[in-house]
Amino acid sequence: MRSIDLTTVTWRKSSYSNQDGGACVEVADGFTAVVPVRDSKNPSGPALTFAVGGWSSFVSAVKDGELSA
Template sequence: MRAIDLSGVTWRKSSYSNPDGGACLEVSDDASPLVPVRDSKDPARPPLLFSAEAWSAFTYNLRG
């Protein structure tokens, strides 16, 4: 498996994140066809990587 360089991606916080800096999730749209997701409290930790299809299905199901 080859390493993926995410040093140039722009991260955005989830609109559902705690505004006080608590449990925050960040996602990037700059790594297509993958969607990297990370914990904003620990940005040095490697992000989770999802396929665009898996991420779309996940977020769709959150809406209920």
């Protein structure tokens, strides 16, 4: 598995994140094959990377209400 350098990326908060500081997910754009994702409350913690197709399917499922808490 290849390591991805995320030290200089710009993170953006998901539009589905809670704006009062809770449940915040951030993603980094600019990668062709993966989407890095992290917890904004722990920016120095680990980031997960998802294949672009898998992330796209997940986002579509959230938008379509297919996932419930």
